[in-house]
Amino acid sequence: MERKNHLGSRPFLVLGATVILAFGFTLGKNFGEINPGTIDYAADLIGLSFTPQEKDSMVSTLTNHRNNYEIIRKTKLENAVAPALVFNPLPQGFFPNQEQKPYDWGLPSQVDLPAKENDIAFLPVSHLSVLIRNKQISSERLTRIFLDRIKTYSDTLQCLVSLTEESALQKARAMDKEIAEGKYRGPLHGIPYGIKDLLSVKGTKTTWGAMPFKDQVIDETATVVQKLEDAGGVLVGKFTLGALAMGDVWFGGVTKNPWNLKQGSSGSSAGSASAVSAGLVPFAIGTETLGSIVSPSTRNGVTGLRPTYGRVSKHGAMALSWSMDKIGPISRSALDNAIVLSVIQGMDQKDASTIPAAFNYSSKNEVKKLKVGYFKSFFEGDRPTLKNDQAVLEVLQNQGVELHPLELKTTINAAPLVSMLLVEGATAFDELTRLDLDDQMVAQHRNAWPNIFRAARFIPAVEYVQMSRQRSLLIEEMHALMKEYDVIVTPSFAGQQLQITNLTGHPALCLPNGFAENGSPTSITLLANLFEEEKLIMLGRLIQEQTDWQAKRPPMFDK
Numbered sequence: 001m002e003r004k005n006h007l008g009s010r011p012f013l014v015l016g017a018t019v020i021l022a023f024g025f026t027l028g029k030n031f032g033e034i035n036p037g038t039i040d041y042a043a044d045l046i047g048l049s050f051t052p053q054e055k056d057s058m059v060s061t062l063t064n065h066r067n068n069y070e071i072i073r074k075t076k077l078e079n080a081v082a083p084a085l086v087f088n089p090l091p092q093g094f095f096p097n098q099e100q101k102p103y104d105w106g107l108p109s110q111v112d113l114p115a116k117e118n119d120i121a122f123l124p125v126s127h128l129s130v131l132i133r134n135k136q137i138s139s140e141r142l143t144r145i146f147l148d149r150i151k152t153y154s155d156t157l158q159c160l161v162s163l164t165e166e167s168a169l170q171k172a173r174a175m176d177k178e179i180a181e182g183k184y185r186g187p188l189h190g191i192p193y194g195i196k197d198l199l200s201v202k203g204t205k206t207t208w209g210a211m212p213f214k215d216q217v218i219d220e221t222a223t224v225v226q227k228l229e230d231a232g233g234v235l236v237g238k239f240t241l242g243a244l245a246m247g248d249v250w251f252g253g254v255t256k257n258p259w260n261l262k263q264g265s266s267g268s269s270a271g272s273a274s275a276v277s278a279g280l281v282p283f284a285i286g287t288e289t290l291g292s293i294v295s296p297s298t299r300n301g302v303t304g305l306r307p308t309y310g311r312v313s314k315h316g317a318m319a320l321s322w323s324m325d326k327i328g329p330i331s332r333s334a335l336d337n338a339i340v341l342s343v344i345q346g347m348d349q350k351d352a353s354t355i356p357a358a359f360n361y362s363s364k365n366e367v368k369k370l371k372v373g374y375f376k377s378f379f380e381g382d383r384p385t386l387k388n389d390q391a392v393l394e395v396l397q398n399q400g401v402e403l404h405p406l407e408l409k410t411t412i413n414a415a416p417l418v419s420m421l422l423v424e425g426a427t428a429f430d431e432l433t434r435l436d437l438d439d440q441m442v443a444q445h446r447n448a449w450p451n452i453f454r455a456a457r458f459i460p461a462v463e464y465v466q467m468s469r470q471r472s473l474l475i476e477e478m479h480a481l482m483k484e485y486d487v488i489v490t491p492s493f494a495g496q497q498l499q500i501t502n503l504t505g506h507p508a509l510c511l512p513n514g515f516a517e518n519g520s521p522t523s524i525t526l527l528a529n530l531f532e533e534e535k536l537i538m539l540g541r542l543i544q545e546q547t548d549w550q551a552k553r554p555p556m557f558d559k
Contacts, residue, residue: 034062045458079319079428086352087323089309089505089530091479096357096531103342105187105335106363113137117145121279122553125336128282129187135179139172139190143234146192150237150280153557156261157278158253159271161197162204162238168192171234178232187339189232194284196272197238198245198318199225199327208318209250209268210243211440212432222316223351224285224327224344231343239271239284244429245292245320249443257299258554259520266299268292272330273300278557283331283340287317289324290421290502294525297330297510298492301521303540303550304330305337308531309505310355312341313348321424322353324502333550334509334540341533361534367542368400370486370535376405378494385522388514389491392524395546396489396539404485412474414499417467419459425449426456433457471503478504482529487539492525501527509536512549521552 032038036055039062043049050058090096111130114120120142123131131137147165154160175190200206200218207214225235240255242248248255248270255270257263258278265274269286273296276284286293288306297304305328312327319325329340338361348354379389393403429449432438438450445451478500482488490497492510501508506527513524524543528535544550 031066034059034066046460046463073434077430080316082319082322082352083427087309087505088353088355089475090355091476091530094479094530096355097360098356098358099360100358101360101362104362104364105339107187110134111136118279118559121145121149121282122332122558123282124332125187125191125282125339126333128191129189129339132175132179132190133184133187139175139179139192139234140169142190143168143172143192143236146236146281149278150275153278153280154237154275157256157258157265157271157274157280159240159255159265159274159278159280160237161207161209161240161250161252161271164201164204164235164237167203168234168236171229175232175234185230185232186343188228188343190234191232191283192234192236192281193228194237194239194272194275194281195222195225195235196241196269196284196286198241198287199238199285200316201225201235201238204238206238206318207251208244209241211251211442212437214251218316220316223313223348225316227344227346228285228340233343236281237275239275241272242267242270243441243443244425244449245287245289245318246449247443248296251442257520258557259301260518261556263299263520266296269296269304269330273297273302273304276300276302276330276332278554283329283336285327285340285344286330287325287327288502289321289326290418291498293326293328293330294492294498294508294510294523298521298523301512301515301550301552301554302330303333303337303512303544304328304510305334305341305533305536306502306508306510307341307345307533308355308357308507310353311345311357311359311507311531311533313344313346313351313354315348315350319424319428321421321428323424324421326502326505333544334511334537335544337509338534338537355531357531359531359533361537365534365538367538370401370539371404371484372396372401372487372489372539373404373406373485374489375408375491375494375497377407378491378497383491385491385514385516388516388522389524392489392513392543395543399542399546401539401542403489406481406485406488408481408490408495408497408500410474410477410496410500412470412477414474414496414503417471417474417503418499419456420464420467420471420503422452422456423459423464426453429453474500475504478506479529482506482527486528486532486535488527490525490527492523497525497527506530507533507536509533509540511540511543512552513547514549515552
């Protein structure tokens with residue numbers, strides 16, 4: 001099967017010769033002889049040059065490499081097969097605390113049940129759980145409220161892939177039966193929720209948001225989903241993601257921002273954030289590799305938690321980057337995210353990258369004892385959302401929190417290291433490129449996955465390993481900075497913090513902090529050291545108890 005001319009015109013003949021002769025990307029091609037000329041073309045792509053003698057010596061070795069590639073490609077590798085090399089974000093000499101203590105959420109003993117169903121739909125998990133525990137509302141009624149809202153609004157938002165109505169109602173009735181018998185599983189007992197459709201669930205499609213996989217069925221349930229089910233959660237739907245976890249464009253359209261239907265939901269956890277924002281579920285599961293929780297949480301005005309890399313099992317989730325993918329909750333509040341994290345976190349024998357660590361949140365912990373820093377220069381200048389960011393600092397100061405100015409400075413430039421993600425993504429979807437399945441993808445522009453995956457194949461293995469080595473240095477530098485503070489406050493997209501902390505695996509909490517002039521929500525981000533998410537929740541809860549940014553509802557969906 002010959003690859004079509006993606007670049008057009010004569011230059012492709014030169015580049016194509018390099019691709020086919022030096023690397024043999026396309027199956028079914030009668031490859032030409034590797035010679036010094038083809039080595040020259042390949043060397044140009046990686047910024048090196050070789051003498052005639054060196055090139056002559058390489059010919060037989062490169063031919064053997066290419067033959068080995070063909071042997072390797074005869075073994076089909078599913079996306080779920082992870083590399084033998086496992087990323088570990090722990091700095092030298094650092095080990096997370098593993099002494100798990102009982103949770104103390106500080107939930108109210110009593111919550112008034114609203115008369116209107118839309119008011120019920122916008123309640124946080126922390127209140128809904130009290131209503132269910134006190135038998136003021138049944139899980140079945142609550143589930144029907146959210147199912148009805150999904151059926152009413154999901155087409156407008158283009159946020160739903162699969163509705164799991166029958167199994168949801170069955171689970172809700174079972175949870176009501178347990179309550180009646182005096183059995184209570186905890187604060188997620190009987191609570192409806194949704195997941196990003198890159199998490200597998202037996203008996204449902206798992207589409208990854210992409211046309212080539214729109215009918216895919218994976219015969220297992222992701223560890224995260226199984227943990228939520230065991231905690232009493234009621235899965236009501238699988239929500240959209242940008243195709244293969246980028247953006248908000250999926251095979252069925254563009255997921256919308258409930259605050260502005262002319263605007264996409266951002267991605268890639270587009271459907272999860274949109275659904276929570278519009279009151280279609282009280283919480284949903286998202287994933288982040290390089291901003292896919294933070295960005296849609298910002299756009300949709302909800303609260304997203306990106307846990308430490310290794311805190312939550314990725315088993316049963318689509319792999320984009322084995323060394324950067326993280327799974328976390330999107331909800332109405334920092335406290336809700338803590339409740340969900342307490343359930344989904346923990347070691348998993350099916351995921352070698354999981355790391356044992358305690359998550360010791362308690363409402364009795366004294367938040368004002370936290371040492372809180374902020375990246376000073378990021379709160380200066382004339383950015384459109386600067387006043388919203390500064391307002392968060394003012395809230396903290398008014399609550400007696402001492403703020404320590406600092407700067408985000410590293411000797412390692414994080415931007416080039418993001419190419420590791422591209423290499424891993426191209427590897428995870430190798431056959432998409434080699435078998436021309438990428439032609440089925442909706443997005444085909446220069447910055448879309450098909451082109452990114454093709455180009456990533458020209459990143460040499462040597463350079464990938466060099467990036468990994470620099471990443472080790474970045475981890476050490478960030479640890480030296482972060483260990484001096486309990487929490488650091490930062491604008492969500494300022495400088496390189498989003499790139500850096502995704503590469504180093506640090507946790508982040510993204511909270512609403514108002515609106516831009518165009519009416520779209522804005523956000524602030526809290527950072528903490530590895531496996532110290534409880535500190536994020538403490539400070540985030542304080543901010544949200546003193547403000548009402550997270551309580552705002554998109555007017556079109558407050559019905």
